[in-house]
Amino acid sequence: MINLKKLLVVGFLAGTVIALPFINRTVFGTNAKEVNVSVISQRIISPSILASGFLAHEEEVMLSSEVIGKVSELFVEEGDRVETGDLVLRVDDKNFLAGLEQSEAAVRINTIDIERQEVRIDNLERQYERSKSLYEQNLIGAEEYEALLNQLELARIDFLSSQERLAQSEAQLDQVLDQLSKTQIISPIDGVITSLDIKVGETAIASSTNIPGSSLMTIANPASIYTEVLVDEADIANVEVGQRAEIVAIAYPDQPMQGVVRFIANTAKVAQGRTGLSFVVKIDITDPGDVVLRPGMSCRAEIFTRQDQRVAAVPIEAVIFEEDRAELRSEYFIFINDDGVARKTKVDVGLSDDEYQELVSAVDGDIEIVIGPNQELRHLLDGDRLDATLIEEE
Numbered sequence: 431m432i433n434l435k436k437l438l439v440v441g442f443l444a445g446t447v448i449a450l451p452f453i454n455r456t457v458f459g460t461n462a463k464e465v466n467v468s469v470i471s472q473r474i475i476s477p478s479i480l481a482s483g484f485l486a487h488e489e490e491v492m493l494s495s496e497v498i499g500k501v502s503e504l505f506v507e508e509g510d511r512v513e514t515g516d517l518v519l520r521v522d523d524k525n526f527l528a529g530l531e532q533s534e535a536a537v538r539i540n541t542i543d544i545e546r547q548e549v550r551i552d553n554l555e556r557q558y559e560r561s562k563s564l565y566e567q568n569l570i571g572a573e574e575y576e577a578l579l580n581q582l583e584l585a586r587i588d589f590l591s592s593q594e595r596l597a598q599s600e601a602q603l604d605q606v607l608d609q610l611s612k613t614q615i616i617s618p619i620d621g622v623i624t625s626l627d628i629k630v631g632e633t634a635i636a637s638s639t640n641i642p643g644s645s646l647m648t649i650a651n652p653a654s655i656y657t658e659v660l661v662d663e664a665d666i667a668n669v670e671v672g673q674r675a676e677i678v679a680i681a682y683p684d685q686p687m688q689g690v691v692r693f694i695a696n697t698a699k700v701a702q703g704r705t706g707l708s709f710v711v712k713i714d715i716t717d718p719g720d721v722v723l724r725p726g727m728s729c730r731a732e733i734f735t736r737q738d739q740r741v742a743a744v745p746i747e748a749v750i751f752e753e754d755r756a757e758l759r760s761e762y763f764i765f766i767n768d769d770g771v772a773r774k775t776k777v778d779v780g781l782s783d784d785e786y787q788e789l790v791s792a793v794d795g796d797i798e799i800v801i802g803p804n805q806e807l808r809h810l811l812d813g814d815r816l817d818a819t820l821i822e823e824e
Contacts, residue, residue, distance in 0.1 A: 483657060680727065
């Protein structure tokens with residue numbers, strides 16, 4: 431009996447200790463927490479994603495030589511502006527000029543040979559007609575007549591052979607002229623010389639590989655500069671051509687540029703320094719502002735994935751996210767100021783940006799919502815007393 435009384439006393443004391451904080455909070459109250467509150471307001475929310483990349487030229491060509499030779503003349507310097515068709519560089523053409531003279535001589539020789547063959551055929555045809563008449567009158571023998579006929583047929587065959595030799599020499603002449611034309615490097619676009627990789631006296635190498643001499647110069651159209659960024663595969667589904675973007679070059683952090691998404695790659699790739707897959711997205715710069723655009727500049731782009739929408743929203747720090755992985759449950763809550771008492775309320779959320787979160791749940795616009803400070807909001811409990819200061823949102 432005594433043991434039973436002891437157990438009851440111990441149980442009562444333990445229950446009192448456990449319940450005392452709740453009783454104290456609801457009956458006597460606790461020290462009120464100083465918080466900031468605000469009412470729900472209509473805000474324009476622009477959902478967006480961030481991506482990093484660099485500035486590049488859309489129209490950019492790297493000139494290389496198709497023939498091997500020393501650079502004899504250089505007509506431009508780095509930074510010069512050129513137009514389509516301008517001569518920018520010449521490779522030494524002495525050997526090609528010698529080959530041109532040789533090919534032209536071969537064409538002339540074969541042309542003269544054809545003329546000689548034509549004269550010979552005309553002469554043999556006249557002789558053949560006379561021999562034929564004499565043969566029909568039995569004034570010459572068959573052997574003499576057939577010999578003259580054979581000479582005429584052989585002359586005609588030689589004439590065909592001479593025509594083929596002329597065609598061959600003309601083709602060789604065309605090849606030499608083509609090689610000679612390649613000693614003159616012409617600008618294929620309007621633009622600016624962005625890099626000059628060779629000097630007069632150095633040897634230009636006919637090669638597509640990146641070896642010394644294979645690259646002569648790079649020409650780019652400064653008006654074609656754009657932004658190329660890498661978008662994570664988790665965000666690419668929200669990106670569409672035509673969406674508005676805001677670009678910030680690292681060198682001009684306080685001068686955002688305006689742009690429009692122009693191209694989205696169909697195939698993902700693993701970018702250097704990244705572990706996941708990314709998609710290349712090209713953004714045209716519609717308004718650079720006062721930024722001096724230079725290709726290769728690092729930049730970041732904020733792509734606005736939806737049109738601006740005016741919705742009921744609260745500061746994003748006022749929304750508390752709770753997740754229970756065991757029950758596969760995730761919920762959003764806000765704290766409402768209920769006559770000086772914090773009431774934890776479940777809400778449904780929608781769009782968000784860097785500052786505000788849309789509330790999809792129907793919440794009275796006059797209700798005060800706890801928005802901070804963060805050190806108080808993180809430890810706020812349902813039923814806590816509040817010393818609220820109303821903050822007027824701009």
